[in-house]
Amino acid sequence: MSLLAVRYIDQPYQRLDDVLDKSDVGIILVQNSLIIHYLKTATSGPLWKLGNLMGTERVAYRLFSELPQSLETIVRDGSHVVFDKDIVYNTVLPRSFSRTGTCDFYVSRSSYLTTPLAMVAQKNSPLMPRLNKLAYSLVESGLYDKWQKFSHPNSSTCKNPPRIITVTSVFSLSNLWGMFVVLGCGFVMAVVVLVMEQMCGWAKWEEQGQVDTQDTHTTTITTITTTTTTEHALH
Missing domain, CATH: 3.40.190.10 (Periplasmic binding protein-like II)
Structure with a gap:
């Protein structure tokens, strides 16, 4: 792989x-x-x-x-x-x-x-028109580029x-260690979130249990008081 x-x-x-x-x-x-x-x-x-x-x-x-x-x-x-x-x-x-x-x-x-490349001849030489035509032909035909590639391989x-x-x-441990680090960090975060959820759930459960106990004691005392009052009225 x-x-x-x-x-x-x-x-x-x-x-x-x-x-x-x-x-x-x-x-x-x-x-x-x-x-x-x-x-x-x-x-x-x-x-x-x-x-x-x-x-x-x-x-x-x-x-x-x-x-x-x-x-x-x-x-x-x-x-x-x-x-x-x-x-x-x-x-x-x-x-x-x-x-x-x-x-x-x-x-x-x-x-x-720019670096001009030219063929040098005597001023007003009758050879200049022919040399110019030859130079244009070499460039337009791509022969100059071919010579360049031949003399300097891999030039382009x-x-x-x-x-x-x-x-x-x-695949090796050297180029996959980052994936294991990300995976391990994900596991650690998941455990931390799970523990926090459990702690919050236990805290809510204990708080709800204390509230229910207080409501039950209040109702009992009220009932006893009411019954006692009724009994005194009968006497």
Whole structure:
């Protein structure tokens, strides 16, 4: 026999503002990346707020090669998040899924910085129209996505992980002890209620018995008094 349960996976950070509002959450940035330049030159919005945090304890800098280790340590325990380009997640997250078989991390739905990918040619080159047509064809036909999946296996598996999953586990005392606790508490409450009902019933019975005894004595005395008076009248 097995136990089927529904588990809700919390994904609290869907916007950069969600992270900035949590003062106890750190942010990991990749060193020597283009994002550092964007943050330093931003003048408003969440990127400007994040740029103001650079140099404080909330921002941690890591090399790209150090990201997998950071994911398994300070990101897994919930104390930090990674803010970087999507191409980084297409490389790092698939490795984690290939190793564990589960989507332990998720990517936020909000995007802030675009990363243009293009083929560079000489200005006013006659090859540009053909290169543009070729690029559009690669994207529209899905060949680029196929190359991405081929070069990075499982790259799209954890992009949109489900927030509600079903978990099946074998019955054991470790996952059923709560049911026994609830059952035991129910038995204890039932015994307590039964004892209280019995005590209340005995108290009412004794009180009713005392009232009946008092009424009987009063009636007897009245009868005797009446009889005595009648006898004096006859004399």
